[in-house]
Amino acid sequence: MHDALFSLFFMTLLLFGSPGPAPISLLASGANFGYRRNLPFLTGILIGLSLAMVLVNVGLAQLIETSPQFASGLSILCVGYLVYLAYKLYVQDTHNRSNDKLPGFTQGVLLNLINPKAYASLITLFSQFSIGSAPLFNPLLFTGLICISLVAIIDALWLLAGAKLGKVFRSRQHIKRLNGVCSLAILLVASVLISH
Template identity: 40%
Template sequence: MPEALFSLIAATGLLLGSPGPAPLALAASGATFGVRKSTGFLIGILLGLCIAIVGATAGVAALLSAWPEAHFIVQVGGALYIGYIAIKIATAPVLNPGQSAETRVPSLLDGFIFNLLNPKAYAAFFAIFSQFLLPIEGHGPSYLVTGLVCLLVAALVDFLWLCLGGSLRPLFHKPLPARVIRVSFALLMVAAVATVLLR
């Protein structure tokens, strides 16, 4: 059991912590708005991830295999919404040290919809549940505990991405570095989505 748990944690950390749409969006939000103001966005992303976990365990893979056009529609919808968040981050104005950007901060709802439509999250959980399911007696408990471990690892990894972005925040009071970093994060988010769509 400890070996299976370690493998699950490592796989989840690598799959969900690699630079994809959600980690890059969190880093960009942390850098643009700060860690504290981006907490709602983080919580929304984790709530959306819960739906992805439930969706993966409930057999969304089978549904999408039966109706491939549904898979494409979900991917395109997710890509468009992630593009919207990328534009929101890339075009945020440069702030003076005391200025507030409260109205432009991605919200809890933004985070929830973002990860709800994030194809990478579903793909990651299909892989995790097919390869790293914890060997616990009973089908239900095995999926439940595996899902909870994944959620805890995701919360830690996503918080670290948010803090990484937050550490860049001082640069966001200087127009040129602020614009370069925001646009870079936005382009990386779009590239991560394009990679998923083109596979």
């Protein structure tokens, strides 16, 4: 059990700690708006990931495998959203830090609910790990709880890193450059995802 837990921790760190749409968005939004103002966005991202976990475990992975048309359509939808997200980040007015520019809970839910990297990571985790053997506790639920707990810490650290960068980069010109780099990173992730 300890070996399986360690492997799950390590795989979760690798799959969800690496730059993807959610961490990059948290980094950029943290730099633009600070830590506390982004807590609804972070919460939405975690709820979206939880919903994605449910979808993966009720058969989305099997549907993707058996229906190439559905998989292609889903990929196009996901990549389209990532391109839109990169565009919005790139054209964001760094001088206007009002709440109407701040990503909120709903954007966070959508980000992970149609995030192809999240689905690929979840399919990998749930196909490899099912932690727990107690008859009263569902192994999938236990694995999911461990995963979401670790992702909450990882994403909070990405948001904190962004907030710290926002304080270091006092000039809005620096924040604009960071937004540009984050936009390019999201587009890179999208291009890798569409090529698979």
